[in-house]
Amino acid sequence: MKSPRTSRLARCAPAIICTLLVLAVSGLAEAGSQTTQRTATQMLIMGIITVGTYIFVGNSGMLSFGHVVFVAVGAYTTALLTMPHSLKQALLPALPDWLAEIELGLPEALLVSGLLSLLVGAVFALLVLRLDGMAAGIASLALLISVNVVISNWDAVTRGSQGIVGIPADLTIGTTVPWMIGAIAVALAYQLSRSGFRLRASSEDPIAAAALGVRIRRDRSIALLISAFVCGFGGGLYARFLGALTPGDVYLQLTLLTLLMLIVGGIRSLSGAVIGTLFISVLAELLRRVEAGGEFGPVGLQPHPGVQQLILALTLLLTLLLRPGGITAGRELGFAVPGWGRSSRRGPSEPSPDPSGLVVEGGNGLDDAGQAAPPRRDPV
Amino acid sequence: MSAVAQNLINALSLGSLYALIALGVALLFSIMGLINFAHGELIMIGGYALLWFAGLPFAVTAVLVVGVVIGCALAMERAAFRSVRGATGETLLMTSFALSLLVQGGALLFEGADPKSVDVLGSLGASVEVAGVSVGKLDIAIIGVTAVLLLGLAWFLRATSLGVQMRAAAEDFGMARALGVRANLVVAAAFGMSGAFAAIAAIFLVASTGALTPAMGLKPVLVGFVAIVLGGLGRLWAAALGAYVLALLSVMLQAYLPDGVAPYRDALVYFGIVVILMFRPHGIAGRPGAVRV
Numbered sequence: 001m002k003s004p005r006t007s008r009l010a011r012c013a014p015a016i017i018c019t020l021l022v023l024a025v026s027g028l029a030e031a032g033s034q035t036t037q038r039t040a041t042q043m044l045i046m047g048i049i050t051v052g053t054y055i056f057v058g059n060s061g062m063l064s065f066g067h068v069v070f071v072a073v074g075a076y077t078t079a080l081l082t083m084p085h086s087l088k089q090a091l092l093p094a095l096p097d098w099l100a101e102i103e104l105g106l107p108e109a110l111l112v113s114g115l116l117s118l119l120v121g122a123v124f125a126l127l128v129l130r131l132d133g134m135a136a137g138i139a140s141l142a143l144l145i146s147v148n149v150v151i152s153n154w155d156a157v158t159r160g161s162q163g164i165v166g167i168p169a170d171l172t173i174g175t176t177v178p179w180m181i182g183a184i185a186v187a188l189a190y191q192l193s194r195s196g197f198r199l200r201a202s203s204e205d206p207i208a209a210a211a212l213g214v215r216i217r218r219d220r221s222i223a224l225l226i227s228a229f230v231c232g233f234g235g236g237l238y239a240r241f242l243g244a245l246t247p248g249d250v251y252l253q254l255t256l257l258t259l260l261m262l263i264v265g266g267i268r269s270l271s272g273a274v275i276g277t278l279f280i281s282v283l284a285e286l287l288r289r290v291e292a293g294g295e296f297g298p299v300g301l302q303p304h305p306g307v308q309q310l311i312l313a314l315t316l317l318l319t320l321l322l323r324p325g326g327i328t329a330g331r332e333l334g335f336a337v338p339g340w341g342r343s344s345r346r347g348p349s350e351p352s353p354d355p356s357g358l359v360v361e362g363g364n365g366l367d368d369a370g371q372a373a374p375p376r377r378d379p380v
Numbered sequence: 381m382s383a384v385a386q387n388l389i390n391a392l393s394l395g396s397l398y399a400l401i402a403l404g405v406a407l408l409f410s411i412m413g414l415i416n417f418a419h420g421e422l423i424m425i426g427g428y429a430l431l432w433f434a435g436l437p438f439a440v441t442a443v444l445v446v447g448v449v450i451g452c453a454l455a456m457e458r459a460a461f462r463s464v465r466g467a468t469g470e471t472l473l474m475t476s477f478a479l480s481l482l483v484q485g486g487a488l489l490f491e492g493a494d495p496k497s498v499d500v501l502g503s504l505g506a507s508v509e510v511a512g513v514s515v516g517k518l519d520i521a522i523i524g525v526t527a528v529l530l531l532g533l534a535w536f537l538r539a540t541s542l543g544v545q546m547r548a549a550a551e552d553f554g555m556a557r558a559l560g561v562r563a564n565l566v567v568a569a570a571f572g573m574s575g576a577f578a579a580i581a582a583i584f585l586v587a588s589t590g591a592l593t594p595a596m597g598l599k600p601v602l603v604g605f606v607a608i609v610l611g612g613l614g615r616l617w618a619a620a621l622g623a624y625v626l627a628l629l630s631v632m633l634q635a636y637l638p639d640g641v642a643p644y645r646d647a648l649v650y651f652g653i654v655v656i657l658m659f660r661p662h663g664i665a666g667r668p669g670a671v672r673v
Contacts, residue, residue: 061470063470063473063474126658127654127655127658128654130657130658130661131657131658131661132661133469134409134415134469134473134609134613135609135613135657135661135662135663137415137470137473138415138605138606138609139609139653139654139657141602141605141606142606142650142651142653142654143650143651143654145602145646145647145650146646146647146648146649146650146651146654147647149643149644149645149646149647149650150644150647153643153644153647252598256477256481259474259477263474304489305488305489305492305493306485306486306487306488306489306490306493306594307485307489308485309481309482309484309485309488310482310485310486310488310489311485312481312485313478313479313480313481313482313484313485314478314482316474316477316478316481317460317475317478317479317482320464320471320474320475320478321460321463321464321475324464324467324471
């Protein structure tokens with residue numbers, strides 16, 4: 001991948017700009033109130049989960065409803081590993097001794113979370129990646145449901161639907177940002193790796209890619225494992241952010257939110273995942289305040305439950321109808337050298353006559369809708 | 381013996397309800413490749429419509445509910461799905477997902493998040509004794525109505541011009557259009573029928589649970605998805621088959637699992653389905669190549 005035409009710096013440009021964006025928004029939030037800071041921390045954690053999901057979904061072009069499984073595994077693992085020993089004894093008397101004894105620091109616990117998620121990801125890869133298209137999506141959904149049922153009933157370890165309380169909730173913007181930057185770096189590193197390029201090629205045209213010797217399932221598995229690892233990390237941080245964890249916290253709501261962020265931002269690029277997270281987080285927070293009602297300067301508002309969901313859904317719908325590729329429409333943010341993959345002659349994803357680099361003939365990405373959609377306008 | 385019969389009847393009744401939902405989803409999938417998340421919201425609207433029209437004679441209520449839901453289904457088609465027709469399965473799926481959230485948000489806003497209750501079929505709550513097995517009248521109604529609808533659908537698709545056009549469109553949409561099938565008509569018909577199935581499913585669902593919430597459509601629609609994938613994408617009767625297999629699996633596991641494992645029933649059911657798909661990636665009755673995505 002060492003092309004003389006694209007310098008290393010230019011290839012890393014998306015990650016650098018995404019990092020700067022994240023830092024800028026976090027810095028702004030740091031100056032805000034306690035609530036704002038908390039929201040920003042949550043945004044960063046959502047960012048890790050979204051970027052983690054993107055590593056698989058964005059590169060492979062397969063939709064997954066199952067990534068929250070990895071988040072759930074990571075969240076419960078970190079919760080159990082970092083809770084104070086005495087509290088575990090009181091809360092979960094049936095816990096096996098070795099698990100009750102253990103009390104790790106955050107980084108170690110997160111690492112274990114990531115590795116466990118990776119294991120679950122391996123099972124996932126075995127079960128789901130044999131299927132294609134919609135069947136794979138629905139199978140991942142079936143796995144999400146079945147894992148949630150287990151979590152909701154495994155009283156000895158997860159305390160069932162009552163959930164675990166008393167997880168040390170000590171995350172701040174400052175302690176979360178490095179993890180988010182790490183997630184962005186991992187995602188970019190994968191995307192620039194051989195496997196990443198092969199996977200992108202296979203998502204644009206599976207038959208041609210297979211004919212060129214790409215073993216699609218292997219590359220999909222690699223992406224899924226990395227993706228599971230990052231999501232596991234994100235899940236661990238999520239537990240530490242929430243402080244109290246119930247099965248509902250890591251179920252459909254979170255799945256839908258992740259997909260919302262990915263699609264509105266642009267599911268086919270890392271920049272899209274990051275921008276989607278920032279955009280939806282800020283919008284959701286504003287709407288939450290509107291929904292709760294209160295005084296906004298001269299304007300008094302009644303509480304309107306449902307407004308947040310309504311407007312977020314409308315945003316998603318308008319994105320799909322007017323700009324099906326999302327805000328970034330499959331492009332990466334970059335500087336100096338225009339675009340690292342889409343416009344360089346070396347990339348695998350080339351046959352794009354459309355100047356926006358969006359519509360790829362015969363591809364099966366989300367972008368194809370562009371052919372049927374009215375002229376694209378920015379919905380926001 | 382009677383316990384087995386009892387379980388079979390429960391499975392048949394549950395399977396019929398699942399089949400109504402799955403067919404509504406499968407109709408749209410086979411014609412335009414759409415997996416419709418918003419189908420659950422059609423069911424939810426049907427449920428609330430029951431509340432709005434409560435007090436009228438039941439037949440009138442039922443007709444009104446079916447009418448309202450068909451209207452909503454057609455409106456969804458016109459407002460959202462027409463613009464993305466022909467897009468990839470993923471785009472269609474996400475569009476339906478956005479619509480689903482939108483309608484749910486609307487329901488939250490206008491109906492509130494608190495569950496509401498409605499009593500639909502007062503007299504059907506009773507049960508009758510048949511050969512030593514007590515069978516709920518509601519079960520009989522569900523099984524009977526579903527059987528009639530399935531037969532009616534089969535007849536419609538084989539014997540009427542519109543039905544044949546729909547089958548042609550399901551086989552090859554582009555070719556069918558080239559031969560004079562009107563795309564808008566066929567798609568609208570599919571949405572209308574899907575809406576009717578959703579409304580009838582809603583009536584039975586609400587009759588057996590009695591509760592209404594804005595999010596009530598999610599669980600049924602997931603069941604529908606799983607059923608059509610399990611049965612085999614791209615064939616209508618396979619969707620019904622998948623629904624009955626899914627119901628049989630849950631009822632039998634419910635009845636025969638030991639107490640310690642019983643809470644994990646749904647986990648086993650859904651995991652089992654993924655395992656079945658691992659061995660038969662195109663579903664129980666699917667054929668390779670039938671998937672249009």
